Amino acid sequence: MRAQSVVAFGGGHGLHASLTALRLLVDDLTVDDLTAVVTxxxxxxxxxxxxxxxxxxxxxxxxxxxxxxxxxxxxxxxxxxxxxxxxxxxxxxxxxxxxxxxxxxxxxxxxxxxxxxxxxxxxxxxxxxxxxMALTPMVITAEVAGLTPDDPDARVTVRGQVEVATTEGRITSIGLEPADPTVCPESVAAVHAADWLVLGPGSWFTSVIPHLMIPALREAIVTSDARLVVVLNLEEQPGETIGLGPGDHLATLIEHAPDLKPYAVLADRRSVGADADTLAATVAAYGARLVLDDVMVDDGSPRHDPAKLAAAYARIFADS
Incomplete structure (x- = not known):
């Protein structure tokens, strides 16, 4: 199998885990070109x-x-x-x-x-x-329900990455200010040249989905010939995704970018547990392939093991 060109999207600890794994594939020559596009x-x-x-x-x-x-x-x-x-x-x-x-x-x-x-x-x-991902400083905004005691369904706009990530309400959607920031042209070029795109893991609303909110970058992702792998988180994240199961994470991603076409969805089989059938149905509904693998550290804490994640990536790249 020829070496692959990969672009990974995200930010913070989630992207750090994914890049650490993908770097191992550069070392063993499975990947010959690796780019991170960062929130x-x-x-x-x-x-x-x-x-x-x-x-x-x-x-x-x-x-x-x-x-x-x-x-x-x-x-x-x-x-x-x-x-x-x-x-x-x-x-x-x-x-x-x-x-x-x-x-x-x-x-x-x-x-x-x-x-x-x-x-x-x-x-x-x-x-x-x-x-x-862009050359313009931007502000993340979120529509949040559950912050108005006498009207739980009322939407309140929350501004700023820290405020969005720590909100006590339920995030229903996010946006960016400005809505069309100046995209990094090298990021767009890397997407079009890639064999694989990797989206996630990471803070879903503040690190993962924002890439799909920049019009030029989203257009590059959905029109690229590269195959897209969505990597699900290992657990709900307080302040962002409480109450969202694995299938809900994927559905939320697609809600923000309905033209997104994942090739594969990678999830840890232990963290998915009883939700496996529901997740499989959701993944199939989007025309993607569900890959359940062992990618969590052995002590059971919600952290990706770089070596295991690298092996899972290598299997996905080889089976395409």
């Missing part, structure tokens, strides 16, 4: 502070993606640890992350988002490329 709507923590002060894209999810792609020798691993180092202390630097400062510094120095990220990737020996 850039974070407004909390170090990223939010830098975004507010400098008017830049939030760098945190981009930093995590770069760290996931770092090489295995001492140089690469050391620089990855530096990139992820968070300052302690009690002063103004408390909570800032070295990698965030480095990325923003390069953005200011070079004046080019993509070129700056490529330079950090070279420093780390990254086994792939990291790109932002």
């Amino acid at each position: 850039v709507a974070d407004d909390g923590g170090s990223s939010g502070r830098l975004r507010g002060e400098f008017g830049v894209l939030p760098p945190g999810d981009l930093r995590m993606a770069l760290a996931a792609l770092c090489g295995n020798d001492t140089w690469d691993v050391t620089w990855s640890r530096v990139l992820q180092h968070r300052f302690e202390g009690a002063g103004e630097m408390r909570g800032h992350v070295v990698g965030n400062l480095l990325i923003v510094s390069l953005w200011e120095l070079l004046g080019d988002h993509v070129q700056a990220l490529d330079w950090v990737g070279r420093l780390l020996g990254a086994k792939g490329r990291v790109l932002p």
Whole structure:
């Protein structure tokens, strides 16, 4: 089987897990070209502070993606640890992350988002490329039910990634402000050149679905000849997907992008459990193939095991 070109979408810990797995496939030559397209709507923590002060894209999810792609020798691993180092202390630097400062510094120095990220990737020996999904800072908004005590069905608009991710209500839909941000052209080109697209796992409403809300990027995804793999989360996420089963996650994704055509849906068989039949029916209704595999760490905690996830990806790529 020839090596495959893969583009993975997401942000935060979910994308980090997926990229760590896919990097293993680069090492064994199953994948020869790997690109991460990363959500850039974070407004909390170090990223939010830098975004507010400098008017830049939030760098945190981009930093995590770069760290996931770092090489295995001492140089690469050391620089990855530096990139992820968070300052302690009690002063103004408390909570800032070295990698965030480095990325923003390069953005200011070079004046080019993509070129700056490529330079950090070279420093780390990254086994792939990291790109932002858009070049415009944006705000995630959500329509949320259950926040009005005397009218549980009333919809309230919640603004900002942190507020959306921690809402106590039930998210019914999300949007972006601006609604049509400037897409990263290199991200669109990578999608059209790919053999496979991987969407998820991750925070469903704040890391996964936002990629489908950018018109130009969504158009690239749905018109690409690449096959799309949707990776479901291992459990509900407080503040975002409480009450949503595995099939509901997929249905919510399609509701936001009705023209999306998944080729395969990957889920962990232990986390799906009794919902397997319902999930299978939902997946079949969208014309996709359900892949139940063992991708969770052995201690039972809701974390993807990179080696197991890599093996699952390799089987999907080989069986196509």
